[in-house]
Amino acid sequence: MQKKTDQWSSKLGFILSSAGAAIGLGAIWKFPYMTGMNGGGAFFLLFIGFTIIIGLPLLIAEFIIGRGAQKEAVSAYKALAPKSSWPIVGQLGVFGAFVLMSFYSVVGGWVLIYSAMSIPGLIIKDSANYEQLFATITGNPGITILGHALFMIINIVVISFGIKNGIEKASKLLMPLLFVFFIILVIRSVTFDGAMEGLAFFLQPDFSKVTGESVLYALGQSFFSLAVGISVMVTYSSYLKKDVSLPMSAGSVSIMNIFVSLLAGLAIFPIVFSFGLEPAEGPGLLFMVLPEAFAQMPFGELFLSLFLLLFLFAVLTSSFSMLEIITSAFTVKKDRSRTKIAWIAGIIVFIAGIPAALSSSSLANFKLFGLTVFDASDFLVSNIILPVGCLLIAIFIGFRMDKTLVKQEFSNGHSLSNGTYQLWFQLIRWLVPITIIIVFLGSLGII
Incomplete structure (x- = not known):
């Protein structure tokens, strides 16, 4: 395969960037409220199980496809399965990234607005009713669209600089800082009166609360939080050198993702x-809970500002991957300017995301299948596109891609045994697709 001119400068840069793609809204924003809405500890265990036996093998599979082809998502399938219909998997990934980015950037805009407000202390000083503050911000069309626009502009600028000078540099700086401040927050939160009840809710599983829907959500969360199913990791791994171990890298990303999800809980x-809040608050949980915590801390305003800024950076490293897969799909030809394509793609995503941005205000009463545009977009990506994408990727690796190349890419850069390869290959060929099909059909009420 033709070597790409743009590559990660180091294994660490690739792992941190891949972790950054995975660790963002999925782990820090979506995981806590999904856990709260689906019974706590039992959901967390399901999430860990799905991440290990389904998400990790799929992450390795996407890495193998990307580095094996040395091409972005759509071209990778064309190279590995020429004159076939398999490139539709990459096209589905680009479409999924587009839909995901359209509402993801809305939440990113909320984080951006909160970050800006926290710097002069407006959140803690001027509002004791954090639920009302969140409702006011998300219910204001002008504010939400402005946040959405600014968030997209930041993404466009970074993607314009490319892999090494844009995404990698940002990830190397911001990801370690996020871990440090997250640990500080955990240490403070577990010292509150009544904290043990929250820990019990999160860490003691109650399987009586597990439903078919919660199993589907746990599976979807494992896809969402690892950024698998939309071929983002296919594109990222296409920039990777051949001497890096894909299983080890995928394991590092998965462990970091589970660890951050644990820290979030x-x-x-x-x-x-x-504070007597409702764990099933929904998407606003993080924005109403964090100010409560920092308001009780010495130098709470400073810590809230720093954490929100770092949270913003984590959200950005995740969104970079989505805009990158869209941009790279249209910059295959060298005569196309990355900067120009990044701006065009970003503007189109911004326009597409406006209905989601207005879902709590002007379009609050507009429903698609009983859901707001924001929630419908989330459901489409998390519960349909990601599972279908993951299923097709598993089938492609297990039955279509050249087995010699698969094993070669799996084996490069480490000394794992042949038994390890065979275990992974049987998981990806049989257990992963069967599990996805059963859970998916169960969510539709077919079985």
Whole structure:
């Protein structure tokens, strides 16, 4: 395969950037409220199980496809399965990234607005009713669209600089800082009165609360939080050198993702129960809980500002991957300017995301299948596109891609045994697709 001219400068840069793609809204924003709405500890265990036996094998599979082809998502399938219909998997990934980015950037805009407000202390000083503050911000069309626009502009600028000078540099700086401040928040949150009740809710599984829908959501969360199913990791791994171990890299990303999800639960649920809040608050949980915690801390305004800024950076590293897969799909030809394509793609995503941005205000009463545009977009990506994409990727690796190339890419850069390869290959060929099909059909009420 033709070597790409743009590559990660180091294994660490690739892992941190891939972790950044995975660790964002999925782990820090969506995981806590999904856990709260689906019974707590039982959901967390399901999420860990799905991440290990389904998400990790799929992440390795996407890495193998990308580096094996040395091409972005759509071209990778064309190179590995020429004159076939398999490139539709990459096209589905680009479409999924487009839809995901359209509402993801809305939440990114909320984080951006909160970050800006926290710097002069407006959140803690001027509002004791954090639920009302969140409703006011998300219910204001002008504010939400402005946040959405600014968030997209930041993404466009970084993507314009490319892999090494844009995405990698940002990830190397911001991801370690996020871990440090997350741990500080956890240490503070578990010292609140009533914190143990929140820890019990999060860490003690109650399987009586598990439903078919919650199993589907746990599976979808494992896809969403690892950024698999939309071929983002196919594109990222296409920039990777051949001497890096794909299984080891995927394992590092998965462990970091589970760890951040654990930190998110440990940070948020003790606070939720300490202040008598409802764990099933929904998407606004993080924005109403964090100010409560920091308001009780010495130098709370400073810590809230720093954490929101770092959270913003984590959200950005995730969104970079989505805009990158869209941009790279249209910059295959060298005569196309990356900067120009990034701006065009970003503007189109911004326009497409306006209905989601207005879902809590002007379009609050507009429903698609009983859901707001924001929630419908989330459901489409998390519960349909991601599972279908993951299923097709598993089938492609298991039955279509050249087995010699698959094993070669799996084996490069490490000394794992042949048994390890065979275990992974059987998982990706049989268990992963069967599990996805069963859970998917169960969610539709077919079985």
